[in-house]
Amino acid sequence: MRLAPTIAVMGGILLLTACSADKESTLHGYAEGEFVRVAAPFAGQLTLLSVLRGTHVNSGEALFALEQENEKAARLEAEAHLKSSESQFTNLQKGKRPSEVAAVQAQLEQAQAALKLSRQQLRRDQDLVAKNFISQQRLDEVRAAVARDEARVGELTAQLKTARLGARTDEIAAARSAMTAAQAAVAQAQWRLDQKSIKSPVTGLVHDTLYTAGEWVPAGSPVVSLLPPANIKLRFFIPEPLLAKFKVGQRVQVTCDGCAKFSASVSYVSSQAEYTPPVIYSNEARAKLVYLAEARLTPEDAAKFHPGQPIDISLP
DSSP, X not given: OOHHHHHHHHHHHHHHHHHHHHHHHOEEEEEEEOOEEEXXXXXXXXXXEOOOTTOEEOTTXXXXXXXXXXXXXXXXXXXXXHHHHHHHHHHHHSOSOHHHHHHHHHHHHHXXXXXXXXXXXXXXXXXXXXXXXXXXHHHXXXXXXXXXXXXXXXXXXXXXXXXXXXXXXXXXXXXXXHHHHHHHHHHHHHHHHHTTEEEOSSOEEEEEEOOOTTOXXXXXXXXXXXEOGGGEXXXXXXXXXXXXXXXXXXXXXXXXXXXXXXXXXXXXXXXXXXXXXXXXXXXXXXXXXXXXXXXXXXXXXXXXXXXXXXXXXXXX
C-alpha cells in the first residue's frame, strides 16, 4: 500500500538530480564585440560626418571627411610640375623647330653652290696653268678655296643632321626620370587627399561616433567605431572539472533571455587557469578555477547578439 508514495518520492529525487546536473553543465558568459575603429592618418577639422550611431553601413560607403584645402593645393602643385616635366621630355625628343632646320638647310645649299663654283674654277685654272697663262700660286689658291668649301659643306651637313635629331640620350633619360618623379608626386598628393575622405572598410553596425562636425581630430584618432557581425564572439568560462569536454572546433548550444537556441563553434580555450572571472552572469558566486573560452557563431546568427548580452552555453 505504501509503494506508490515511495515511487513518487524516488521520482522526485531523480528529477531534482537531473535538473541539478543540467544546471551544473550550463556555463555562463556574455557576447563581446571586436570593434573596427576607423581613423584618418592625418589631423584635421571634421567637416562631414556621414553616418549616425546605430545605423548600418556597407563596405565602401562614406563615413566622414576632414578639411582638405592643403591637400588639394598640394595636388594642384604636383600636377603643374608633372605637366612641366612632360612638356620638357616631349620637347627633348623632338629636333629643332622647322624654321631653324630650314635656316641650316639654306646655309647648306649656299655652301654647296659655292663648292660647285670653286670646283669649276679649279678645272679652268688647271688648263690655264698647263698653258702657262697663270702662275702655280694662283692654282694653289683655287685648290685651297675648293677644300674650304668642301669643309663648309660637311659642317653644315652635320649641323642639319643634328638639327633633325632629338636631344642627347643622357638628357632624355634625365627628363624621363624627372617626369617619373613628378608622376609619383601626383600619386602621393592624391593619396594624401583621399585619406581625408574615409570610407567604411567593412559592412556592419555603426557602434559609436566619437567626434562631431567642427571638432579637431588628431592624426590616427578614431572617428567612427564599427561592429561587423562576424566580429561578435561569445566568451564563457569552463570550470576545471568540465575542461576535458571542450575542444577547439567543438559545437556548443547557445541560449539567451528571450531567444531560441543557436549553434556555435568553440574557437579558443585558454591554457591558463584563473579564478572566478570579474564579470559572470550567474546567481551563485563561485570560488574555483575556471578557463576562459570563446565560441563563434555564423555571421547571420552573430548579428542577433549585442556586446555585453548574457548567454548560456551547453553541450549538445
